[in-house]
Amino acid sequence: MTAKSVVATLRDRLPFLRWSVIRFAVGGPTFARTGQVGDGREEAAREYVLANSIAGEPLSVLAAYDRFARTRSVLVNVGDEKGLILDAAVSRAAPSLALELGGYCGYSAIRIGRALAPGARLVSVEFSADNAGIARTLIAHAGLAEQVTVVVGTIGDGGVTVKRLADEHGFGTGALDFVFLDHDKKAYLPDLETILDAGWLHPGSLAVADNVRIPGAPDYLRYMRESEGKSWRTVEYDTHVEYQSLLKDLVLESEYLG
Ligand SMILES: C[S@@+](CC[C@H](N)C(=O)[O-])C[C@H]1O[C@@H](n2cnc3c(N)ncnc32)[C@H](O)[C@@H]1O
Structure with missing residues (x-):
């Protein structure tokens, strides 16, 4: 084993030895309020990815992003x-x-966007305007600006963003095929219920939820388990929290049955 691979293994297996992980834990309340850790790592990630990836190549952009998160500051x-x-x-x-x-x-918008068929679209809703700005820059750098639109807002803002999605982005009855939930864990279930009430899903639509174990979305998990075989059919994926292999996480993939 080389010294480099020993460092990589330690970083992976013992994430709490990393300063950027400790700094992230300290910055938890700031992150919850602003969507950023508070030490400038998101802007640093943008600069790193722009300097170390090939424009128009989503895989190269994702690889640079992963490298930054593993070797510089966790994201x-x-x-x-x-x-x-x-x-x-x-x-x-x-x-x-x-x-x-x-x-x-x-x-994740780049990950989803690169897999879309020609003419298909992703709308990414993000409540931090600063994060949305970074996302737009890197989505354009990846060559995906036509397919992926970032909207600053939140589904829980009393109807403003829902109306915008309907009026400006083609969200209507049965139009939505895929939802990725990766925002405020307490908002997973209420936001999914808002989407259901809007009638945007159709039988066969998929909802994927990240971080169901850590930080945890217990209400959403309970709802999906209670709805099993009735309105949803769910596969639970045991996995790990991003960029390390110590902490376990759970991702749910749920098919809407109507
Ligand atoms: C875990 S990160 C998302 C990571 C991203 N999906 C990815 O994999 O690249 C959570 C993001 O949700 C945003 N957020 C938090 N609450 C939100 C809400 N209610 N609506 C929209 N965005 C929210 C935060 O600002 C933060 O940028």
Whole structure:
């Protein structure tokens, strides 16, 4: 084993030895309020990815993003391990219209966007204007600006963003094929209920939820388990929190049955 691979293994297995992980834990309340850790890592990630990836090549952009998160500062991207679960779900849904809740700095939007068929679209809803700006820059850098739109807002804002999605982005009855929930964990269930009330889903639409174990979305998990075989059919994927292999996480992929 080389010294480099020993460092990589330690970083992966013992994430709490990393300063950026400790700093993230300290910055938890700031992150909850602003959507950023508070030490400038999101802007640093943008600069790193722009300087170290090939324009118009989404895979190169994602690889640079993953490298930054593993070797510089950890980011709350869905990451490369859970990203494979997301990729497979997008491929199963083959969406014409997809929605992401919680865009952060564009990593998962690029992951979803690169898998879309020609003419298909992803709308990513992100409540931080600063994160949305970084996401737009990197989505354009990846060559996906036509397919992926970032909307600053939240589904829980009393109807403003829902109306915008309907009026400006083609969200209507049965139009939504795929939803990725990766925002405020307490908002997963109420926001899904708002989407259901709007009538946007159709039988066969998929909802994928990240971080169901850590930080945890217990209400959403209970709802999906109670709805099993009635209005939803769910596969639970045991996986790990992004960019390390110590902490376990759970991703749910749920098919709407109508
Ligand atoms: C875990 S990160 C998303 C990571 C991203 N999906 C990725 O994998 O690249 C959560 C994001 O959700 C945003 N957020 C938090 N609450 C939100 C809400 N109610 N609506 C929309 N965005 C929200 C935060 O600002 C943050 O950028």
